[in-house]
Amino acid sequence: MxxxxxxxxxxxxxxxxxxxxxxxxxxxxxxxxxxxxxxxxxxxxxxxxxxxDTTDVAGTATEAKINRLKHRLNLAILGLSVGIVIVFLVLFFVEF
Known part of the structure; x- marks a missing residue:
C-alpha cells in the first residue's frame, strides 16, 4: 500500500x-x-x-406499417370523439 x-x-x-x-x-x-x-x-x-444505400426494402415496409397504424389511431380518435358527443346528447335530452 x-x-x-x-x-x-x-x-x-x-x-x-x-x-x-x-x-x-x-x-x-x-x-x-x-x-x-x-x-x-x-x-x-x-x-x-x-x-x-440507406433506402432498402425494410425501410419501406416499416413506413407502411407506421402509416397503417396512423390511420387506425385516427379512426380510434374519431370513434371516441363521436362516442363522447353521443353520450353528452343522451345525458342532455334523456331524463332519468
Missing part, C-alpha cells in the same frame, strides 16, 4: 515538473491528435454512407 502511494506521488511529481510551455505543447499535441482522429472518423463515416 505504501509502495503504491509512493508511485502515485512520483507520477504527480513528473506531471507537475512540466513548465507551462511544455504543458501547453503537450495539450496542443493531444488536441491535434484528437482532431486528426476525428477527421479520419468523419471521412470513414462518409465513405461508409456513400457505399451503403
Amino acid at each position: 505504501a509502495n503504491r502511494q509512493e508511485n502515485d506521488h512520483s507520477d504527480n511529481a513528473t506531471d507537475s515538473s512540466l513548465s507551462r510551455s511544455a504543458y501547453r505543447a503537450q495539450q496542443r499535441r493531444a488536441q491535434d491528435d484528437f482532431e486528426k482522429r476525428d477527421r479520419e472518423r468523419l471521412r470513414a463515416e462518409t465513405r461508409y454512407a456513400k457505399q451503403h
Whole structure:
C-alpha cells in the first residue's frame, strides 16, 4: 500500500515538473491528435454512407406499417370523439 502511494506521488511529481510551455505543447499535441482522429472518423463515416444505400426494402415496409397504424389511431380518435358527443346528447335530452 505504501509502495503504491509512493508511485502515485512520483507520477504527480513528473506531471507537475512540466513548465507551462511544455504543458501547453503537450495539450496542443493531444488536441491535434484528437482532431486528426476525428477527421479520419468523419471521412470513414462518409465513405461508409456513400457505399451503403440507406433506402432498402425494410425501410419501406416499416413506413407502411407506421402509416397503417396512423390511420387506425385516427379512426380510434374519431370513434371516441363521436362516442363522447353521443353520450353528452343522451345525458342532455334523456331524463332519468
